[in-house]
Amino acid sequence: xxxxGCAGKIATEMTVRFQxxxxxxxxxxxxxxxxxxxAHGPFDTPAFMPVGTQGTxxxxxxxxxxxxxxSIILGNTYHLYLRxxxxxxxxxxxxxxxxxxxxxxxxxxxxFQVFSLNSLRKLSQEGVEFQSHLDGSTxxxxxxxxxxxxxxxxxxxxxxxxxxxxxxATRDEALTSLTLTEHWARRSKLRLGELHTDLAAAENAGxxxxxxTQALFGINQGSTFxxxxxQSLEGLVEIGFDGYAIGGxxxxxxxxxxxxxxxxxxxxxxxxxxxxxxxxGTPEDIVEAVALGVDMFDCVxxxxxxxxxQLFTRRGKLNIKNARYRDDAQPIDDAxxxxxxxxxxxxxxxxxxxxxxxxxxxxxSLHNISFYLDMMGMMRQAITLDTFIEFRDSFLSGLARGQx
RNA sequence: GCUGAGCUGGCAGAGUGGCAUUGCACCUGACUGUAGAUCAGGCGACCCGAGCGGUCAUUGGAGGUUCGAUUCCUUCGCUCAGCA
Numbered sequence: 403x404x405x406x407g408c409a410g411k412i413a414t415e416m417t418v419r420f421q422x423x424x425x426x427x428x429x430x431x432x433x434x435x436x437x438x439x440x441a442h443g444p445f446d447t448p449a450f451m452p453v454g455t456q457g458t459x460x461x462x463x464x465x466x467x468x469x470x471x472x473s474i475i476l477g478n479t480y481h482l483y484l485r486x487x488x489x490x491x492x493x494x495x496x497x498x499x500x501x502x503x504x505x506x507x508x509x510x511x512x513x514f515q516v517f518s519l520n521s522l523r524k525l526s527q528e529g530v531e532f533q534s535h536l537d538g539s540t541x542x543x544x545x546x547x548x549x550x551x552x553x554x555x556x557x558x559x560x561x562x563x564x565x566x567x568x569x570x571a572t573r574d575e576a577l578t579s580l581t582l583t584e585h586w587a588r589r590s591k592l593r594l595g596e597l598h599t600d601l602a603a604a605e606n607a608g609x610x611x612x613x614x615t616q617a618l619f620g621i622n623q624g625s626t627f628x629x630x631x632x633q634s635l636e637g638l639v640e641i642g643f644d645g646y647a648i649g650g651x652x653x654x655x656x657x658x659x660x661x662x663x664x665x666x667x668x669x670x671x672x673x674x675x676x677x678x679x680x681x682x683g684t685p686e687d688i689v690e691a692v693a694l695g696v697d698m699f700d701c702v703x704x705x706x707x708x709x710x711x712q713l714f715t716r717r718g719k720l721n722i723k724n725a726r727y728r729d730d731a732q733p734i735d736d737a738x739x740x741x742x743x744x745x746x747x748x749x750x751x752x753x754x755x756x757x758x759x760x761x762x763x764x765x766x767s768l769h770n771i772s773f774y775l776d777m778m779g780m781m782r783q784a785i786t787l788d789t790f791i792e793f794r795d796s797f798l799s800g801l802a803r804g805q806x
Numbered sequence: 807g808c809u810g811a812g813c814u815g816g817c818a819g820a821g822u823g824g825c826a827u828u829g830c831a832c833c834u835g836a837c838u839g840u841a842g843a844u845c846a847g848g849c850g851a852c853c854c855g856a857g858c859g860g861u862c863a864u865u866g867g868a869g870g871u872u873c874g875a876u877u878c879c880u881u882c883g884c885u886c887a888g889c890a
Contacts, residue, residue, distance in 0.1 A: 455840050476839075514839045522841085535841040566839075621839090652838040660838095681839035702840045709843045710836085725833070755843095756832095763843050 420558070420617035420644055422447075422676050422697075428790035432669060432695035435785040438474075438676055440506045440558035441615040442498060445473035447676060447697035448785075450688065450778045451508055452771050453705060456481045457491075457501045460705050461760075461767040464503050469741065470768060471775040473505055474558075476700045479551045480512035480543070484534050488554040488609065496556030496612035508700070509557035511548045511590070513583075513621065513649070514681070517566035525565070527582065545589035553597045553604065556612035561647065562590035564621040569654040576625035583623045584637040591641055594618050617644035619678060625650060626659040628666050635670055645676035645698075652681050661690060668695040685714060685777055685801060689794050692781050704770035709763045711755050714773045716797075718804045722766065727752045740772035 418441050426435040436447045452459045452467060455478040459467055467475065477497055482488070494500045497507055516523060516530050523532035529544025548563035563586045567579040596603040597611065604611050620638035624630035638646060648667055651660045664679060668691070671677045678698035679691050688699050704714065711723040715735035720727075722734070733743035734751065742751075742765045754762030777797070784793035 451839095453840065460840080461843080478840080481840085508839095510839050515841090517839090519841070561839080564839095647839080649839065678839090683838045687838075699839095701838050702842090703838050706840065706842070706844085707837060710845090711843095712837075721835080723834090758843080760843075 418615055420615050422645070422674065424674075426786040426788075428693075428785045429788055430791045431693040431794075433692050433781070433785050433790045434695060434697065435782045436676070436697060438506075438697075440617070441613055442504055442506045442558055443473075445506050446782055448688075448692045448778055448781050449474060449698050450774045451476045451698065451700040452774075453700055453702045454501075456485070457497065459767075459771070461709065461763045462705075462771065464501065466741075466768055467503075467771070468505075470772045471779065472771065475503065475505070475507055477501075477507055477509045477555065477557060478512070478515075479509050479548055479555070480515040482509075482555060483512070483543075483551045484536055484541070488551050492554040492556075492609050492612065496554070498556060499612075506558040507555075508559035508619075508698075509552045509555055509561065510680075511552065511561040511563040511621075512543050513548075513561070513564035514566050516543075516564075517568055517653070520568065527585070529563075545586040546593040549590055549593040549597060550607045550609060553594065553607075553611060553613075553616065554609040557616065558613065559617045559619060559645065560590075560594060562587040562618060562620050562643070564623060564649055566653065567623050567625050567650045569625060569650075571625045573627055573630070576623070576627050576630050579625075580623040580630055580634040580637075583621060584634065584641075587620045587638060587643075588641050591618055591620075591643070619643055619645040619647050619676075621647045621649040621680070622667060622671075623650045624663075626655055626663060628663065631663055631667050632670065635667060639672060643675070645678060646671045647678040647680050647698075648696075649680045651679070652683055652687075657687075660687075661694075664691055664696065665694050671695075685774070686798060688774075688777070689781065689797060692785075693790065693794060704774045705767050708766035708770040711762075711766070713751075713766055714770050715805075716800045718801050720805050722748060722751045722762075723755050724752075734769050735773070738769070738773065738776070740769050740776070742766075742769040742772070 421439045422436055424434050424436040437444050438447060451474050452472050454475045457477060459475060482491060491497055491500045498504055519532055519535060523530050529542055531542050533540055545563040552560040564583040565579050567576055620643035622631060622634045624634045651663060668677055676697045677695060679696045681701060682691060682699055683701055711721050713720050713722050713734050716737045727748040730748040732748055734748060735743055746765060751762060751765060780793060784790045
């Protein structure tokens with residue numbers, strides 16, 4: 403039985419420190435393998451974090467995630483703050499206890515919603531006034547407020563509150579945006595520190611600290627302007643964070659521009675801290691970014707696309723709704739060992755979609771998440787064996803080969 | 807047999823003299839820190855120089871009126887309801 407007891411857990415939480423140790427470096431690329439330790443256990447890098455915005459990785463149970471090999475998931479400050487509200491989750495012992503996930507959790511700060519809910523918000527130095535997408539009510543999110551919410555959630559990795567610069571942006575807009583993000587990063591660090599060291603501060607904010615060892619990551623911005631990206635990173639490093647993220651990519655820019663930023667910035671990020679490329683991406687994107695030295699990823703793609711019928715395989719993606727799969731007895735991916743591929747045919751999966759059956763989303767999400775996590779495992783192994791280049795070339799050529 | 811109401815794409819169902827509307831089904835495509843189990847496009851046939859291109863067909867069948875008919879008229883068929 404899995405240990406879900408909490409009596410011993412609290413004692414552990416008090417003593418464990420957040421840390422990152424590199425375990426292997428690939429000599430031919432900048433790829434690196436490592437292990438991050440949190441109050442809720444370790445996770446190995448390069449890591450993919452399934453996105454569980456509202457306290458659930460859509461269509462999957464926590465047990466399915468564990469069995470698929472997920473070691474850390476992502477939750478969202480903005481959504482959980484609006485519903486069910488931070489006091490509910492805080493009173494119930496934090497997000498881990500609330501959703502029964504005793505492994506690491508990273509929470510996004512709400513910064514991305516500042517970007518994606520563009521039409522519903524008003525931005526100022528102080529923070530963001532926005533209208534709830536649920537009922538239209540007005541709310542205010544600031545670095546301080548974001549830290550309070552994330553402290554109430556008790557995630558293991560807290561993201562600084564940032565502004566995800568929209569694309570395209572002029573140089574001036576990008577500069578203004580990254581300056582605001584840097585300002586907010588400083589305030590985020592200050593506020594989270596207060597909440598953790600000053601008992602009265604947490605009490606005044608109406609929250610109980612449920613996780614004493616929350617790490618804080620800063621977020622790099624600067625759009626596609628490389629010098630601004632560097633400037634942003636220098637500012638963040640000066641403030642000092644437990645890890646560093648590259649944000650504001652995959653927001654509409656050309657793929658080349660994205661990799662230009664990652665290949666310039668990743669090597670400049672502190673070597674002894676986890677590097678996190680936010681919101682990326684396709685399997686190809688992730689493999690390329692690992693080669694550039696990135697350690698952590700999250701993306702809605704495997705789960706969202708699964709619900710829409712797109713499945714990832716070692717031979718590229720396929721749309722299970724296509725008529726060609728009507729009588730196809732093969733598994734989704736014959737090289738995949740996931741619970742779905744070991745048991746069900748493409749024809750059955752297609753049937754579930756065509757019938758609008760909810761199990762179609764469940765099985766497809768499970769397969770896609772398994773595919774992503776298996777890919778991360780293969781990369782970790784290749785890095786350890788110093789064969790990452792070989793892995794990358796064969797994996798990418800497999801993806802490009804297609805179904806036929 | 808009489809009377810009445812109907813017959814429109816695979817299905818459902820608008821339109822009632824001037825480009826046949828919509829939904830479902832079906833066929834594709836998109837999706838990158840989740841306002842998404844969503845969204846977009848296509849869905850009579852054929853043709854090429856592939857263009858917001860051309861030709862032809864099309865509202866149960868056959869006729870008719872009209873510049874023009876899914877729409878009006880005649881007739882036949884079929885469906886449903888009521889009455890014998």
